[in-house]
Structure formats: structure tokens, C-alpha cells
Amino acid sequence: MQNVWKWLxxxxxxxxxxxxxxxxxxxxxxWWWRDHNPSATAFMDEQLARxxxxxxxxxxxxxxxxxxxxxxxxxxxxxxxxxxxxLEHEGFDWEGIQLAWExxxxxxxxxxxxxxxxxxxxxxxxxxxxxxxxxxxxxxVITVMLENMxxxxxxxxxxxxxxxxxxxxxxxxxxxxxxFKTSAAGLGPSQAAKLAAMVPNPRYFDTHRQDRKxxxxxxIIERRLSYADAP
Numbered sequence: 001m002q003n004v005w006k007w008l009x010x011x012x013x014x015x016x017x018x019x020x021x022x023x024x025x026x027x028x029x030x031w032w033w034r035d036h037n038p039s040a041t042a043f044m045d046e047q048l049a050r051x052x053x054x055x056x057x058x059x060x061x062x063x064x065x066x067x068x069x070x071x072x073x074x075x076x077x078x079x080x081x082x083x084x085x086x087l088e089h090e091g092f093d094w095e096g097i098q099l100a101w102e103x104x105x106x107x108x109x110x111x112x113x114x115x116x117x118x119x120x121x122x123x124x125x126x127x128x129x130x131x132x133x134x135x136x137x138x139x140x141v142i143t144v145m146l147e148n149m150x151x152x153x154x155x156x157x158x159x160x161x162x163x164x165x166x167x168x169x170x171x172x173x174x175x176x177x178x179x180f181k182t183s184a185a186g187l188g189p190s191q192a193a194k195l196a197a198m199v200p201n202p203r204y205f206d207t208h209r210q211d212r213k214x215x216x217x218x219x220i221i222e223r224r225l226s227y228a229d230a231p
Contacts, residue, residue: 023141026126030145034154037064041162043124044170051168061166061174067157070172071187075156075230077196081221083117086156087229091118091147092140118143121159153231160184165198166206179209193222 029038044060051058079086085093093116115123122142127135146155165175172184172195180191187195197218198205205214 026142027145029125030142030149033158034150038125038158038162041125042127043129043164044162046128047164047168047170058168060168060170061178062162062170063173064161064171065173065184067153067160070157070160070184071192072230073189073192073225074160074172074184074187074195076225076228077189077192077221078117078160078199079230080224080228081193081196081217082120082199084228086117087152087231089116091116091143116143117159118146118155120163121155122146124162124164125158151231156231163199164202165195167203169202169206189222189225190218193225194218196221 044062048058048060051060083093085095119139122139123135126142127139150158161171161173164170165172166178169175169178172187175195176182176184176187176191179195180187182191194214197214205211208214
């Protein structure tokens with residue numbers, strides 16, 4: 001029995017050491033990305049693998065553009081649609097989380113998220129789309145790291161360049177080219193609002209671009225542009 005406990009403690013110590021090493025690995029990447037651009041994310045790698053199962057030659061559409069080369073309309077649209085308190089909170093919008101919880105409880109199913117831009121970026125950079133018991137906890141830890149190691153503009157710049165906007169389409173530049181044949185810098189208010197409305201379900205909206213819910217949400221976002229403060 002004594003040997004069993006000894007091996008159990010050794011196993012737990014090894015597990016703890018692996019968890020610490022993983023957190024340090026994440027910490028190192030975030031530190032590097034403060035002034036270096038990520039070439040890919042965990043979510044991009046996952047989607048590329050999915051596409052290449054059907055076509056081994058498949059590639060993602062993605063091109064990094066600096067913050068000042070992205071239309072202010074898109075920045076305002078994403079703030080209005082995804083995280084109106086982005087400049088105020090420290091990674092978590094507790095009021096938004098409570099409202100989402102109440103809305104989901106009322107509907108009896110998940111119809112609202114409550115995740116901030118920082119939380120969404122944490123998930124995209126390091127985590128898979130699979131729902132696991134530990135994912136939300138890990139997402140929270142990464143969010144804290146992002147908020148403490150980067151300023152809001154850098155967080156938002158990376159977010160704008162890596163989020164999914166269609167089947168194999170990632171980042172503002174690729175999305176602008178894919179949907180509107182223009183650059184990220186050239187997006188007008190209605191185009192930006194439509195892109196922002198697509199974020200919760202981009203692959204579906206890629207093939208359902210005239211979906212009534214999408215167009216209605218885009219119109220609401222466009223009306224809110226002037227009230228949204230981007231970094």
C-alpha cells in the first residue's frame with residue numbers, strides 16, 4: 001500500500017510539472033507576440049487539417065496586415081458586435097456574462113455567449129474547438145496573461161488578423177478580399193458591419209450570405225458604429 005501511495009504522489013508531481021511547463025510555454029509565446037506576429041494559431045492549424053483531409057493541397061486564406069491598415073469601420077463594428085466594454089474590462093465582462101446566462105436560462109438553451117474579445121483570442125491562439133471540462137479554465141488563465149502582457153491595441157490587432165471569417169478564411173484582409181474584393185483598409189460601414197455579424201458562425205454565413213438573421217444583425221451593428229470605441 002505504501003508503494004501505491006508513493007507512485008500516486010509521483011504521478012501527481014509529474015502531472016503538476018507538465019501543467020507548469022505548458023503554462024510557461026504559453027507565457028513564452030505571448031511574451032514573444034507582444035512585438036512579433038503569430039504566423040498561425042491552434043484554431044487555424046485545426047481547420048487546415050480538416051480541409052486537407054478532403055484536399056491534401058488545401059491552404060488557408062490569410063494575410064497579416066498592421067493595425068493602421070485595417071478600416072476603422074471594422075474595428076468599431078467588431079467592438080459593437082462582440083465586446084462593447086473591451087476598453088473598460090480586464091479580460092472578463094462580468095455584466096455581459098450574467099446577461100448571457102440569464103438569456104440562455106430563459107431560452108432553455110445556449111443562445112448567447114458573453115466571451116470578450118480577449119477570451120476569444122485566447123481560445124483561438126491556443127485551444128481547439130472541442131469542448132472539454134478544462135478548456136474554460138485554461139481560456140481564463142490565457143486571458144489573464146494576454147491582458148497583463150499586452151495593451152488593448154495589440155490584443156485587438158492580433159484578434160483582427162487571426163479570427164475565422166469563412167471556410168479556410170482567417171483575418172480581416174483575407175475576409176475583405178473573399179467577400180468584397182477589397183482590402184481590409186477599404187471596408188465601408190455596411191461591409192464591416194456584415195463581417196462583424198458573421199463572426200459567431202462564419203462557415204455557415206460563408207455559404208448563406210443573404211441569411212435574414214445575418215442581414216438584420218448587420219443592420220443593427222451598422223447603426224451602433226458611432227457609439228463603439230476602438231483602441
